[in-house]
Amino acid sequence: MSTSNVVPNDLNAFWMPFTANRQFKKTPRMFVAARDMHYTTSDGRQVLDGTAGLWCCNAGHARPKIVEAIARQAAELDYAPAFQMGHPKAFELANRLVDITPDGLDHVLFTNSGSESVETALKLALAFHKIKGEGSRTRLIGRERAYHGVNFGGISVGGIVTNRKMFGTLLAGVDHMPHTHNLAKNAFSKGPPEYGTELADELERIVTLHDASTIAAVIVEPVAGSTGVLIPPPGYLKRLREITKKHGILLIFDEVITGYGRLGTPFGADYFDVVPDIMVTAKGLTNGVVPMGAVMVSAEIHDAFMNGPEHVIEFFHGYTYSGNPIASAAGLATLETYKEEGLLTRGAELAPKFQEALHSLKGLPHVIDIRNIGLVGAIELEPIAGQPTKRAFSAFLKAFEQGLLIRTTGDIIALSPPLIISESQIDEIVTKLAGILKTLE
Ligand code: PXG
Numbered sequence: 043m044s045t046s047n048v049v050p051n052d053l054n055a056f057w058m059p060f061t062a063n064r065q066f067k068k069t070p071r072m073f074v075a076a077r078d079m080h081y082t083t084s085d086g087r088q089v090l091d092g093t094a095g096l097w098c099c100n101a102g103h104a105r106p107k108i109v110e111a112i113a114r115q116a117a118e119l120d121y122a123p124a125f126q127m128g129h130p131k132a133f134e135l136a137n138r139l140v141d142i143t144p145d146g147l148d149h150v151l152f153t154n155s156g157s158e159s160v161e162t163a164l165k166l167a168l169a170f171h172k173i174k175g176e177g178s179r180t181r182l183i184g185r186e187r188a189y190h191g192v193n194f195g196g197i198s199v200g201g202i203v204t205n206r207k208m209f210g211t212l213l214a215g216v217d218h219m220p221h222t223h224n225l226a227k228n229a230f231s232k233g234p235p236e237y238g239t240e241l242a243d244e245l246e247r248i249v250t251l252h253d254a255s256t257i258a259a260v261i262v263e264p265v266a267g268s269t270g271v272l273i274p275p276p277g278y279l280k281r282l283r284e285i286t287k288k289h290g291i292l293l294i295f296d297e298v299i300t301g302y303g304r305l306g307t308p309f310g311a312d313y314f315d316v317v318p319d320i321m322v323t324a325k326g327l328t329n330g331v332v333p334m335g336a337v338m339v340s341a342e343i344h345d346a347f348m349n350g351p352e353h354v355i356e357f358f359h360g361y362t363y364s365g366n367p368i369a370s371a372a373g374l375a376t377l378e379t380y381k382e383e384g385l386l387t388r389g390a391e392l393a394p395k396f397q398e399a400l401h402s403l404k405g406l407p408h409v410i411d412i413r414n415i416g417l418v419g420a421i422e423l424e425p426i427a428g429q430p431t432k433r434a435f436s437a438f439l440k441a442f443e444q445g446l447l448i449r450t451t452g453d454i455i456a457l458s459p460p461l462i463i464s465e466s467q468i469d470e471i472v473t474k475l476a477g478i479l480k481t482l483e
Contacts, residue, residue: 071442076103079460079467081447089442092471093449094460097267097299098330101379102460108331111375115368124364132365135373139327139336142308142377142386144317147338152365156298156324157191159335160261163320164195165359166339167259167292173346176290179258180215183248183291187221189268190261190296190322199261202269217252219244219260223272225422229411230404232397234273242281254289259320264310267299270454271420273413279314292319292343298335302326303380303461305416306390313416319343329376334369385461389417395465399472400457406479408433419457421475426483433482440478446471 053067072084079102081089094100101108115131122129136150151166153159164182171179184190184199191197197205198213201221206212220241228235249257264279266272286293295318300310303326307313311321320343324335347356363369380386393416400419401412411422426433434450441448448471449456457471 078102078104079463088445090446090467090470090474092441092447092457092459094326094458095330096325096449097304097458098325100302100304100326100461101329101376101383101385102462105329105375105379107379108329108372108375111371112332112368115371119367122367124362124366125360129365129367129370131367131370131374135365135370135377136336138374138377139338143321143338144309144311146317146340147321148341149339149344151337151339151360152369153324153335153337154333154361154363154366154369155191155335156296156322157193157196158361159298159322159324159337160190160196160199160296161193162335162337162359163261163294163296163322164199164259166320166337166343166357167294169357170292170343170346171258173349176255178255179291181252181257182213182216183219183245183257183260184216185219185221185262185266187223187266187269187272188218188261188263188296189266190263191298215256217248219248219262221266221269221272222274222278223270225411228275228413230401231273231413232401233415234276235413236275238275239277239281241275242278242285245282245285249285249289249291254291257289257291259292259294260286261294261296261322263296263298264300264314264316265305265415265418267418267456267458268451270422270451271413271415271418271456273415274314279316283316283318294318294320294322296322298322298324299418299458303386303389304418304458306387306393307416308386327376328369328372329379331376332366332369332372333363334366334373336373383462388461392417392461392463392465392468396468399468402472403476403479406476408482409479417459417461417463421455421457421479423453423455423479423482425453437475437478437482440481441474444474444478446474448475 073081074084075082139150153162182199186201188201190200198216201218222238222241224238227237297310301323305313319340321338327336328334397414400414408423410424413420423433434453438450
């Protein structure tokens with residue numbers, strides 16, 4: 043018996059992330075294997091992956107190219123110092139990334155996660171203005187209901203109260219735009235919702251309040267994922283681009299979820315036809331297999347740093363594992379797999395089917411909204427009075443029992459299956475969900 047199939051007899055030591063630890067440890071849910079669209083549980087059941095792990099396994103699981111690349115790389119060059127030394131695959135991966143990112147994003151910094159990519163982007167924005175002689179631009183603007191990871195910069199510009207309230211005063215000088223979610227006007231929209239484009243003008247109000255000369259950057263997720271799939275109205279991101287450009291403010295897209303094919307285009311920037319100054323990515327970069335993030339930046343930002351004596355470090359930032367060889371090999375094999383199988387655009391082919399299937403759940407008990415874009419969907423449930431999150435969490439538990447992995451946030455069910463999903467597997471997800479929704483308290 044493989045040791046990975048043994049369930050440990052003591053679950054106490056591991057303090058699990060973003061998990062109800064006591065509930066989990068009473069009734070653990072363990073995966074011990076995965077292949078393509080399915081996980082295997084410790085009791086030998088198959089579970090259909092409706093969430094690409096945590097929005098990251100875009101090519102599905104145990105894909106041969108990626109598995110082989112990691113094994114080969116570990117044997118050939120396990121680690122190379124990241125500072126003042128290099129290895130070929132990190133450069134190769136940066137080149138391949140520049141090939142698939144929107145024109146104008148020509149340089150790549152590597153990190154180990156979405157959270158680190160966010161911090162890297164925010165620090166770049168501050169340092170860029172300082173180098174350009176505009177050191178008064180120190181404010182960062184985020185948005186309500188935004189998720190930008192869990193580090194101090196990210197939770198400061200983020201807009202989730204539970205992620206912020208325990209951690210003191212956070213970064214100074216941060217302001218937030220309103221989110222765009224509007225159930226009263228936009229419920230059951232198919233694709234981007236009709237109302238709310240004017241909310242982008244709130245940025246003008248914030249600029250008027252603080253003055254553009256104090257603002258370094260605006261950071262937004264093209265589609266907010268973690269807080270329940272909040273899809274922007276048409277023209278909203280274009281308007282943010284116009285306003286930031288007009289005022290010399292950098293625009294950062296956090297594409298940790300929307301990157302690598304999730305919306306049916308390589309990046310959210312492509313879907314919405316808006317090129318930011320900095321793009322933050324992670325997750326799908328390595329198919330979730332090895333931790334890695336990548337921050338793409340414009341030539342203008344990069345070139346501003348390439349000044350002064352050549353022996354001097356230009357940007358005092360980086361990680362022991364930036365561009366780690368095994369992560370780079372995983373990234374290269376992942377991009378190859380995406381290319382061979384057309385996965386960066388397959389979501390666009392499947393989106394009509396996915397949309398139709400999801401919206402067939404309209405009218406079932408407790409369902410107050412269904413929304414979708416590319417291969418992302420959300421079903422919002424009416425919370426049980428006085429017990430928010432309980433109804434959706436119970437749907438999650440029932441789905442797991444019935445062989446389906448979904449994600450819930452608040453009382454919203456989020457779906458983001460691997461981009462290799464078949465049409466019949468989309469039907470399977472929706473049929474199972476329909477059954478579950480009918481039985482919820
Ligand atoms: N930015 C965005 C937009 C994200 O969605 C991060 C940054 C942070 O990435 P790391 O790699 O540091 O976790 C994220 C992460 C969920 C869920 O189910 C979403 C994330 C992570 C875990 C669960 O909504 N997003």
